[in-house]
Each structure stands twice: as structure tokens, then as C-alpha cells.
Amino acid sequence: MLVNVNALLPAVTVTPGLFALVAALLAGRRYRWLGYSGAFVAGTGFPIACVLAVFAGVGMGIDRVAAVLLLLVFGVSTVVQAFAIRYLAGDPRAGRFTAGASLLTSASAGMVTATTLPGLAVGWTLAGVALCLLLGMYWHLPAARDGVRRTAIAFLIGDLALWGVVVIVTARWGVSDLRALADEALSGPLVPVVGCLAVVAALSRSAQVPFHKWLPATLAAPTPVSALLHAGVVNAGGILLLRLAPLASGDTARALTIVAGATTLVYGAVIMLVKPDVKGALVNSTMAQMGFMILTCGLGLWAATIFHLVAHGFYKATLFLSSGSGVARRRRAAFHPRPPAMTARRRLLNGALATVLPGAALYAATMVIPMSAGGQHAEQALLIFAWVTGAAATWGWLRHLRGPADLVMVLAVLPPVAITYLGLTSAATHYLAPALPTAMPSALSWPVLAAVVTILAAVAAVRWSPGTSLHRAIYARALSAGYITSPLLAPSRGARS
Incomplete structure (x- = not known):
């Protein structure tokens, strides 16, 4: 029985990737059939992930964390691809979306179940490439091109950092198995360097300060792409730090993680409160939530990281897929008198x-x-x-x-x-x-958490006290800080005002 269950793992990981190749070849035609097939392939992976979650840790090649993350990957992919069938109906780019979403599903599944450093890095890089392809669906829009440019730069920095970890660890200590990292007593001046490189890779993928500008620049992507991004791809930073915990647990790496997570948590929460548009508020909400996730990684609260990661993934996918309804509610509310x-x-x-x-x-x-x-x-x-x-x-x-x-x-x-x-x-x-x-x-766990909560409470108090000079000053500065500027979005010199 265990042998049969173990055979499910490579099948469930590779199948979406093979289908992505088929979808890419047929992307220009029969895109509706491709949409149904892509949702079916992802949907088939979800019950298999449930079986793997039940048997995880019982003489199998998958642990419980990987099994739970597979549930997130296939659950979100299934719902989003099913939603996209109607959302992209009549759009000739629908086949490209199915191919990109299937590739992203396969790469993410491979990343969360990888047992070696090179395997983890390959899944990580492929997931980034798949996301950039999805973000470029509407390449004719300047905002879409700007989003792809910013995302590609941030991801390139993170990928180089992660592959640097792979090369250094493999060449210096001869270790490539992730499960063997915890048993190795790594020492030397390269240990903090490797830890900081792992943290940089995680920060870039999860849109943490100073890599935070790429996430708000992706709003030109269609809603299904945004749902895959905010419910899945940005979570990769926490997954990476979990997998590379033996490397990123040094004092320098943890300090970098804690500072970046706490800063992004406060920054994203403040910008979210002043954003007037639904998607803009959701983007900065994701940034703040990822800040909390990265903060828990730095504090060594791994169970909190996984619980929050999975809960936020399903919750944010729901919010993005229902963002159209949110806009409609705001429009209706504009015609009703406000309460005193x-x-x-x-x-x-x-x-x-x-x-x-x-x-x-x-x-x-x-x-x-x-x-x-x-x-x-x-x-x-x-x-x-x-x-x-x-x-x-x-x-x-x-x-x-x-x-x-x-x-x-x-x-x-x-x-x-x-x-x-x-x-x-x-x-x-x-x-x-x-x-x-x-x-x-x-030892900084509770002081850091207390400081973050205190700052957020102070911000909330200012927000709930409109009309004061402090409220106006913070509102104006936060609104300006959350504004994305780009030469691609600027009007041409000869354009009329």
C-alpha cells in the first residue's frame, strides 16, 4: 500500500507540467476545452494530496508539511482555473493562462515536495518564470510590462541568491539533501553568508522591504493571475525559510528576517488603510500578511508560519476572485446616505x-x-x-x-x-x-511582537480619529508612499495634456 501511495507523488507533481506543454501547443485554439482540462488536472491532484496528507510520515517520501502545502497548491489552482473558464471566456489568451497556471502548479508542487537543494531551486525558478509569463498576458498594456519588469528584476536577484546557496553548500560542505542539513554541523565564515543569501531570496519572492515595489505593480494582470499570485506564489518565501531553516537560523540571518518582516508588516498595513481601490488595498494587505509570515520565520515559530500561510492562501484567493463583487458593493454604497x-x-x-x-x-x-x-x-x-x-x-x-x-x-x-x-x-x-x-x-520574540502590535494600534487610533492634523499628515504620506511610478507609465513628451 505504501509503495502505491509513494508512486502518487511524482505523478501528481509532473502531470500538470506535461499538460502545460500540451496547453502551450494548443493555446491558440480550443482554449475553453483547455480551461476545463486544466481545472480537471489540478482538481485530480487535490484528492491525491489528501491521501498523501493522511499517510505522510508513515514510511513515505513526503512529510506532513509538504502534504499540507500540496493541498494549498492544488486547492487554489483548481478553484482559480475553474473561475478563469468564465472570466476569460472569449479571450484568445485563455489558452496561455491555462498553460501558465499548469506550469506554475507543477513547479510549486515540485518546490514544496523537493528533498534536495537543486530540486528546490529548480522548482523555485520555474515558478517564478511561470508567474512572469502569466503577468505578461496583456503585454500591450504599459502597466503590465512595468509589472513584469519589476517582478523579473526582484525574482532574478532572489534566484541568484538561492542558486548561490546551492553552489556554496554543495561545493563547500558536499551536502545536497535537505533532510541531511539538520544533521550537519556547518561551520566557518560562509555560514552567515549562506543564511543571508537564503533570506534575500525569501524576501524577494514574498515582496518584503526592500523588494516590496514589485507586488503593487502587478495589478494590470487579470484577476485569476492575481489570485494565483497572492494566494500562492508570495508564500514561497516562508516555505523557503522553513526548508532552509538549518542554514537561516544564525543570528545575522534571523535579525535580517525579523527586521524585514516587521517593517513590511507595518508598512503594508498603513498603505492598505489609505488605498481607495479594492485591488490596491488587497495587494498591500497581502504584503502585510507576508510580513507577519516572514516575522514568524525569524522568530522560529514554524507552526504559526504554516498555519498562517495556508489560511491566508485560501482566504486571499477568495477575496481576489470576489473583487468584482467588492467593487459593485462600493458602487451601490455610494448611492446610499452614510450613517451619521x-x-x-x-x-x-x-x-x-x-x-x-x-x-x-x-x-x-x-x-x-x-x-x-x-x-x-x-x-x-x-x-x-x-x-x-x-x-x-x-x-x-x-x-x-x-x-x-x-x-x-x-x-x-x-x-x-x-x-x-x-x-x-x-x-x-x-x-x-x-x-x-x-x-x-x-529572546526578542515577545518584545518584537509587542512593538509591532503597539505600532499597529497607534496607527489604528490615528485612523479612527479623522480630522486631526496628524491623521491628515500620515494619510497624505502613506498615500504618496503607496503610489507606483514608472517611466513606462509616464506620458510621452509629445502627448497632449
């Missing part, structure tokens, strides 16, 4: 309730589901994230309260949601623990 502005007293009360109620619900949930005493500390880190997210959601809910009955509803909903969330994080942590690197929590 809250008084300062009501705003202060709502802020206090939005802060206290989710925290109290999470604390009560820990009484029902005690947190594990293991070394991963993932649940504690995710509790902070859940508290901030719950505070933002509760604030939005409280703004529309009409009476005591609505407040009672809020009080009734928060505890079961908190218990469910904590139960899922606890179960995921226990399932993933055998396949995760040895946790090495930093």
Missing part, C-alpha cells in the same frame, strides 16, 4: 470594546482548550494575530450597532469563534510538529 458620524464618546467606547471583547474571548478559549507546552509557541503568536484581527472586525461590527440586542449578538458570537480558532491552531500544531524544524524561539 460617531461622537468622540461613542468612538472611544467602541474602541475600548473592540480591544477588550476579542481579548476576553480568546482568554476564555484558552480555558477550554489549553495551549500546548511544546516548543513551537505557534498558538501564542497566532493569539496575538487573532486578537488584532478580531479587534478590527469587532470595531467594524460595533459601528453598525443599533441597540443592546446587537451588542448581545457580538458577545454571543465571539467566544465560539475564538474556541474554534484556537482548536484549529492547536490541532494544526500537533499535526505539523513532527515535520517542523526544531523551534529556536528568540
Whole structure:
């Protein structure tokens, strides 16, 4: 039985790549048939990934982390390609999308299941190439060309850094097996260099500071491409740091990871709050979420990284595929009168309730589901994230309260949601623990998280206090910082104003 299950792994990884070749040859015709076939190939991989997840770690060539990541790869690819059948109906480029999406699926599946450094790097590079091909679907648009240019430059830097890791580790220590890295006692002046190169590669793929400008420049891509990008490709940075944890756990590499993740988290959250367009807000939301993911990598909270990565992937795919509905809702809301502005007293009360109620619900949930005493500390880190997210959601809910009955509803909903969330994080942590690197929590873990939460709370307080000079100054600077300029988008000299 195990032999048969093991045979599924190479098949499920290679098949989408072979279909990508077929789709590329037939891209100019029968693109609707290709769309259905591409969604079917990806959809077939999802139940196989479920089987692999059940048997992972039982004498198989795949661990539990890789199996869970396969669920993300094939789940997102299936939904997005099925959505694209109608979204790109009548578009002659639909066949190109199917070919690129299938190649991206195969490359991503190979990357997350690779057991050697060269295999990981090959999957990494192929995924980047596939994404650039997808971003160039509407090459006639200057914005699309600018997005491809920025993405290719960032990816080239990251790929060179990763291949540098492969060459140095293979030549200097003779190690190519990822599973053997944890058992090797690597030493010498090249160790911090290799760790920093791995971090640079991860930062470039996950759109972290200073490589953050390429992600907002990709908005000219069609919605299915954006969904694949934001739900899958940008997660690769966290996956890479997880796979190369033995190399990127030095003090210098971890410091670089923590600083970049925390900075991007705050930067992306601030820009997201001032963006007037739906996709622009979603792009910067992704940047902030990836900042949190990279931060958890730097802090050694690997279970939190994987849980957040998978949850954000499915959630962001849903948001991008429904972005058209979001635009329609905003248009309808523009024709309805806005509710009267809250008084300062009501705003202060709502802020206090939005802060206290989710925290109290999470604390009560820990009484029902005690947190594990293991070394991963993932649940504690995710509790902070859940508290901030719950505070933002509760604030939005409280703004529309009409009476005591609505407040009672809020009080009734928060505890079961908190218990469910904590139960899922606890179960995921226990399932993933055998396949995760040895946790090495930093002494800076809680101070860094506390500082980030404090800064975000301060930003939220300023946003919820409109009309002040500080609010106007921060709003103007954030809006300017989030604006992408490019010579490709500038009007020509002879163009009329």
C-alpha cells in the first residue's frame, strides 16, 4: 500500500507540467476545452494530496508539511482555473493562462515536495518564470510590462541568491539533501553568508522591504493571475525559510528576517488603510500578511508560519476572485446616505470594546482548550494575530450597532469563534510538529511582537480619529508612499495634456 501511495507523488507533481506543454501547443485554439482540462488536472491532484496528507510520515517520501502545502497548491489552482473558464471566456489568451497556471502548479508542487537543494531551486525558478509569463498576458498594456519588469528584476536577484546557496553548500560542505542539513554541523565564515543569501531570496519572492515595489505593480494582470499570485506564489518565501531553516537560523540571518518582516508588516498595513481601490488595498494587505509570515520565520515559530500561510492562501484567493463583487458593493454604497458620524464618546467606547471583547474571548478559549507546552509557541503568536484581527472586525461590527440586542449578538458570537480558532491552531500544531524544524524561539520574540502590535494600534487610533492634523499628515504620506511610478507609465513628451 505504501509503495502505491509513494508512486502518487511524482505523478501528481509532473502531470500538470506535461499538460502545460500540451496547453502551450494548443493555446491558440480550443482554449475553453483547455480551461476545463486544466481545472480537471489540478482538481485530480487535490484528492491525491489528501491521501498523501493522511499517510505522510508513515514510511513515505513526503512529510506532513509538504502534504499540507500540496493541498494549498492544488486547492487554489483548481478553484482559480475553474473561475478563469468564465472570466476569460472569449479571450484568445485563455489558452496561455491555462498553460501558465499548469506550469506554475507543477513547479510549486515540485518546490514544496523537493528533498534536495537543486530540486528546490529548480522548482523555485520555474515558478517564478511561470508567474512572469502569466503577468505578461496583456503585454500591450504599459502597466503590465512595468509589472513584469519589476517582478523579473526582484525574482532574478532572489534566484541568484538561492542558486548561490546551492553552489556554496554543495561545493563547500558536499551536502545536497535537505533532510541531511539538520544533521550537519556547518561551520566557518560562509555560514552567515549562506543564511543571508537564503533570506534575500525569501524576501524577494514574498515582496518584503526592500523588494516590496514589485507586488503593487502587478495589478494590470487579470484577476485569476492575481489570485494565483497572492494566494500562492508570495508564500514561497516562508516555505523557503522553513526548508532552509538549518542554514537561516544564525543570528545575522534571523535579525535580517525579523527586521524585514516587521517593517513590511507595518508598512503594508498603513498603505492598505489609505488605498481607495479594492485591488490596491488587497495587494498591500497581502504584503502585510507576508510580513507577519516572514516575522514568524525569524522568530522560529514554524507552526504559526504554516498555519498562517495556508489560511491566508485560501482566504486571499477568495477575496481576489470576489473583487468584482467588492467593487459593485462600493458602487451601490455610494448611492446610499452614510450613517451619521460617531461622537468622540461613542468612538472611544467602541474602541475600548473592540480591544477588550476579542481579548476576553480568546482568554476564555484558552480555558477550554489549553495551549500546548511544546516548543513551537505557534498558538501564542497566532493569539496575538487573532486578537488584532478580531479587534478590527469587532470595531467594524460595533459601528453598525443599533441597540443592546446587537451588542448581545457580538458577545454571543465571539467566544465560539475564538474556541474554534484556537482548536484549529492547536490541532494544526500537533499535526505539523513532527515535520517542523526544531523551534529556536528568540529572546526578542515577545518584545518584537509587542512593538509591532503597539505600532499597529497607534496607527489604528490615528485612523479612527479623522480630522486631526496628524491623521491628515500620515494619510497624505502613506498615500504618496503607496503610489507606483514608472517611466513606462509616464506620458510621452509629445502627448497632449
